[in-house]
Amino acid sequence: MLSASLVLLATLFAGMASAAESSSYPLGQRSIFSDRATAERLKPVGSVCVEGEECGSQVAAAEGSGEPRSGEEVYNTGCAACHASGAAGAPKLGDTAAWAPRIDKGIETLVKHAYEGFNAMPAKGMCSNCSEDEIHAAVEYIVDHSK
Ligand code: HEC
Incomplete structure (x- = not known):
């Protein structure tokens, strides 16, 4: 009787041990796969913006209507920060x-x-997404208002 239940216990333990072992493998593998899957998912997102300027211009191309901004618009958004106040020693707009x-x-x-x-x-x-034409227009705007 006693030995029978010992055998039963041993079988139970063995069963549990092998169950634990076999379940730990697929788990381990799954976590490796999911790490790899996460890396794959992140890769395209990461590589779009890795190259600073290119990222900016892609964003600009995506959101821009294709219409170049006027000199005044570019000046107000990109240049006024320094050229209105004279910050960093910038020549001020209107300072002939x-x-x-x-x-x-x-x-x-x-x-x-x-x-x-x-x-x-x-x-x-x-202004990383400004085109040469837009910078040209902004310079003309500054010059026109400073002579
Ligand atoms: C971070 C501050 C800053 C911003 C923003 C800025 N500037 Fe300037 N800019 C300066 C400074 C400072 C100088 C003077 C440089 C010198 O003469 O040493 C200057 C000089 C200039 C000059 C004269 C260059 C020359 O050869 O004498 C032009 C033209 C000019 N800026 C245009 C622009 C335009 C257009 C923008 C916006 C697209 C702009 N700046 C934005 C700081 C700035």
């Missing part, structure tokens, strides 16, 4: 004395400097 020697360099040079950056003037005025 500050702009006269710059205007003498010619509009093409000013556009190039605004687009590529010039000393403390950041490239494109940090």
Whole structure:
């Protein structure tokens, strides 16, 4: 009687142990698979925005209507932060004395400097989704209001 129940117990334990073992494998595997699946799911999202500027221009292309913004719009959103207040030593809009020697360099040079950056003037005025035409329009807007 006693030995019979011992055998029964042993069988039970063995059964539990193997049940635990066999259930721990698929679990372990599943977590590996789900990690991989998560990485796969995240990959396309991550790779879209990894390259800073490109990400910005993709966003711009997606949301933009294709219509270039006017010089005034670009100035107000991208340039006024510095050129209205004179922050960082920026020549202020309407400050004819500050702009006269710059205007003498010619509009093409000013556009190039605004687009590529010039000393403390950041490239494109940090407007990463501004096109060269939009920067050109913004420079013309500034120049027109500063002479
Ligand atoms: C973070 C501040 C900042 C922003 C934003 C900014 N600028 Fe400037 N900008 C400057 C500073 C500072 C200078 C003076 C650089 C110098 O002469 O050393 C300058 C100079 C310029 C000049 C004269 C360049 C020359 O050759 O003399 C132009 C043109 C200009 N900015 C256009 C723009 C336009 C257009 C925008 C917006 C798209 C813009 N800036 C946004 C700071 C800024």
